[in-house]
Amino acid sequence: MVEIIKEIVKMMPEGTISDASFEGANIVLYTKDKEFFVDNKGLIREAVEAFKKRIELRPDPSKCLDPEKAEKVIRKFFPEDAGISQILFDPQRSIVIIEAEKPGLAIGKQGSMLKDLREQIMWVPYVRRTPAIKSPLIENIRAVLYQHSDYRRKFLDKIGHRIYDGWTRAKKSEWVRLTYLGGGRQVGRSCLFLQTPESRILLDCGINVAADTPEEMYPHMDAPEFNIADLDAVVLTHAHIDHSGFIPYLYKMGFRGPVYCTAPTRDISALICLDSVKIAKAENQEPLFDQDDIKEMVKHTITLEYEEVHDITPDVRITMYNAGHILGSAVIHMNIGNGLHNFVYTGDIKFGRSVLLEPTHCQFPRCETLTLEATYGGKNDIQPPGFEADQKLCEAIKATVARGGKVLMPVLGTGKAQDVMVMIERLVRSKELAPLPVYLDGMLWDITAIHTAYPEFLNQELRRLIFHKDENPFLSAIFKRVGSVKERQDVIEYEGPCVILATSGMLTGGPSVEYLKNLADNPKNALVFTCYLPEGTLGHRIFNMGAKELVFKHGVKQEVCKINLEVMKITVSDHADRKQLMNYIYKVYPKPKRVLVNHGEISKCLDLASSIHKQHRIETIAPRNLDTLRLR
Numbered sequence: 120m121v122e123i124i125k126e127i128v129k130m131m132p133e134g135t136i137s138d139a140s141f142e143g144a145n146i147v148l149y150t151k152d153k154e155f156f157v158d159n160k161g162l163i164r165e166a167v168e169a170f171k172k173r174i175e176l177r178p179d180p181s182k183c184l185d186p187e188k189a190e191k192v193i194r195k196f197f198p199e200d201a202g203i204s205q206i207l208f209d210p211q212r213s214i215v216i217i218e219a220e221k222p223g224l225a226i227g228k229q230g231s232m233l234k235d236l237r238e239q240i241m242w243v244p245y246v247r248r249t250p251a252i253k254s255p256l257i258e259n260i261r262a263v264l265y266q267h268s269d270y271r272r273k274f275l276d277k278i279g280h281r282i283y284d285g286w287t288r289a290k291k292s293e294w295v296r297l298t299y300l301g302g303g304r305q306v307g308r309s310c311l312f313l314q315t316p317e318s319r320i321l322l323d324c325g326i327n328v329a330a331d332t333p334e335e336m337y338p339h340m341d342a343p344e345f346n347i348a349d350l351d352a353v354v355l356t357h358a359h360i361d362h363s364g365f366i367p368y369l370y371k372m373g374f375r376g377p378v379y380c381t382a383p384t385r386d387i388s389a390l391i392c393l394d395s396v397k398i399a400k401a402e403n404q405e406p407l408f409d410q411d412d413i414k415e416m417v418k419h420t421i422t423l424e425y426e427e428v429h430d431i432t433p434d435v436r437i438t439m440y441n442a443g444h445i446l447g448s449a450v451i452h453m454n455i456g457n458g459l460h461n462f463v464y465t466g467d468i469k470f471g472r473s474v475l476l477e478p479t480h481c482q483f484p485r486c487e488t489l490t491l492e493a494t495y496g497g498k499n500d501i502q503p504p505g506f507e508a509d510q511k512l513c514e515a516i517k518a519t520v521a522r523g524g525k526v527l528m529p530v531l532g533t534g535k536a537q538d539v540m541v542m543i544e545r546l547v548r549s550k551e552l553a554p555l556p557v558y559l560d561g562m563l564w565d566i567t568a569i570h571t572a573y574p575e576f577l578n579q580e581l582r583r584l585i586f587h588k589d590e591n592p593f594l595s596a597i598f599k600r601v602g603s604v605k606e607r608q609d610v611i612e613y614e615g616p617c618v619i620l621a622t623s624g625m626l627t628g629g630p631s632v633e634y635l636k637n638l639a640d641n642p643k644n645a646l647v648f649t650c651y652l653p654e655g656t657l658g659h660r661i662f663n664m665g666a667k668e669l670v671f672k673h674g675v676k677q678e679v680c681k682i683n684l685e686v687m688k689i690t691v692s693d694h695a696d697r698k699q700l701m702n703y704i705y706k707v708y709p710k711p712k713r714v715l716v717n718h719g720e721i722s723k724c725l726d727l728a729s730s731i732h733k734q735h736r737i738e739t740i741a742p743r744n745l746d747t748l749r750l751r
């Protein structure tokens with residue numbers, strides 16, 4: 120038995136613990152003693168205090184009530200309003216997952232209902248929300264985890280051994296290094312590599328979709344520091360492809376370690392990666408990885424809640440905080456070497472309230488080095504306030520509707536699309552806009568479903584609508600799913616005015632380009648961009664360079680497309696603008712000793728770094744790709 124488990128077991132009455140295992144960094148004790156399982160007299164809490172680890176007590180599998188009988192008890196136990204749907208047993212871990220439409224009603228005040236239920240069934244019940252919108256893809260993800268529960272159990276135990284073998288109370292590391300494998304002075308392929316004597320960790324691992332060559336598109340996996348065979352873990356801030364898109368490839372190359380992220384990030388990343396495979400195949404290109412590699416990623420993902428402290432290697436402990444960027448996005452705090460160095464990586468953040476989310480978190484237990492994004496870090500990157508975007512969007516839709524046209528909005532898969540949905544629904548509900556169909560193409564529907572599965576990640580106002588008033592904006596009848604090529608054709612041929620939301624946001628491929636080809640020549644229609652348009656994308660050519668004609672090549676055939684529709688851009692940004700970034704440095708607590716600026720064009724990174732230095736007298740660096748810094 121590993122030292123830490125031996126010490127914990129010593130704290131329990133003799134003979135009560137029948138078995139113990141790791142589930143990642145969590146320690147699980149099993150008992151055959153019913154009395155002790157029902158009331159451990161605060162001993163588990165004492166152990167948690169003493170070891171600063173998550174420790175859970177479960178009944179020994181031999182003591183669990185027969186699943187058939189337990190299911191009957193569970194169904195009878197909860198009030199009808201709780202809306203219990205699926206009940207899934209994981210017999211090797213003595214866990215039962217109960218899906219409920221209203222988890223609050225099933226859990227009771229401070230978990231009171233679950234406590235009673237535990238006693239009756241001798242299983243550990245977990246209540247999970249049934250997504251308000253059904254999505255086969257979410258069900259698939261959950262099924263993958265369920266089908267492989269035996270593999271998961273062994274995998275999580277292995278992770279625990281990696282963290283705790285050789286565990287001693289005061290582990291000290293001597294140094295910390297950080298190498299930029301991507302995302303240095305650029306937007307796209309974010310990938311940081313953190314090394315200590317004990318750990319090798321990737322922070323994000325994305326793809327630069329705007330790049331033309333593989334050398335520019337993928338992170339520098341060929342850097343001499345990096346060896347995939349030694350990689351301990353990937354920590355993922357959020358699901359955007361420039362942060363997550365390369366992870367399945369790591370599994371294709373044989374990586375079998377964990378990815379740490381929030382639950383929505385796991386689900387959305389899997390969807391976005393699956394979509395990228397689909398798009399590549401539709402365009403007759405060889406996809407970088409296939410569905411099985413994405414499945415491996417899902418199988419190896421360990422989800423964390425915000426503000427949950429979690430060991431990931433012997434000398435690195437991470438905590439995720441709300442980043443305010445997209446659903447499930449996180450700022451990562453890393454406590455390295457038991458307090459030797461505290462590193463904060465913001466990923467992408469928004470430091471203001473958005474339609475969907477609360478502003479990013481800015482208080483940390485400690486922080487010596489902060490890595491800040493600079494997408495809108497340039498001097499002139501000042502965004503209009505949110506209500507102006509609402510107004511502009513409303514006017515754009517009204518004007519297009521009045522002339523009988525269609526509004527095409529290319530959107531990123533996640534974030535913007537749901538922002539726009541909530542904005543339109545609000546306009547319709549307040550009668551500022553007459554109801555009209557809003558089509559969601561392809562995976563946008565699934566990503567919206569994920570938003571309904573994790574409302575606890577949304578801002579207070581949306582949560583209030585969803586929980587208390589049953590006015591879930593995502594369930595409005597104006598939203599229609601477009602699930603096939605045939606249905607897409609129906610939308611194109613639909614006679615009346617409508618709004619079409621489709622990926623990709625930058626017109627780098629996907630359904631938005633298909634709609635554009637069909638809608639572009641009609642001046643009644645409108646094309647409304649909603650996101651950052653990097654150079655090299657079709658979006659940049661149309662909006663920034665004013666292209667009036669596009670040529671699409673299909674082998675030897677050419678398709679010429681005239682741009683006659685109205686073109687505009689409405690910034691519903693999910694990034695902090697220059698003002699917010701400067702304000703973030705002002706507000707962040709404690710004040711970091713050093714700020715690394717990344718995830719922005721060269722001039723923006725340099726300008727933001729120099730302004731932060733001038734105003735705050737903090738050391739700032741804008742690292743280039745392949746730069747290595749010694750943090751400590």
Ligand code: ZN
Nearest residue numbers: 357359444467
């Ligand atoms: Zn992002």
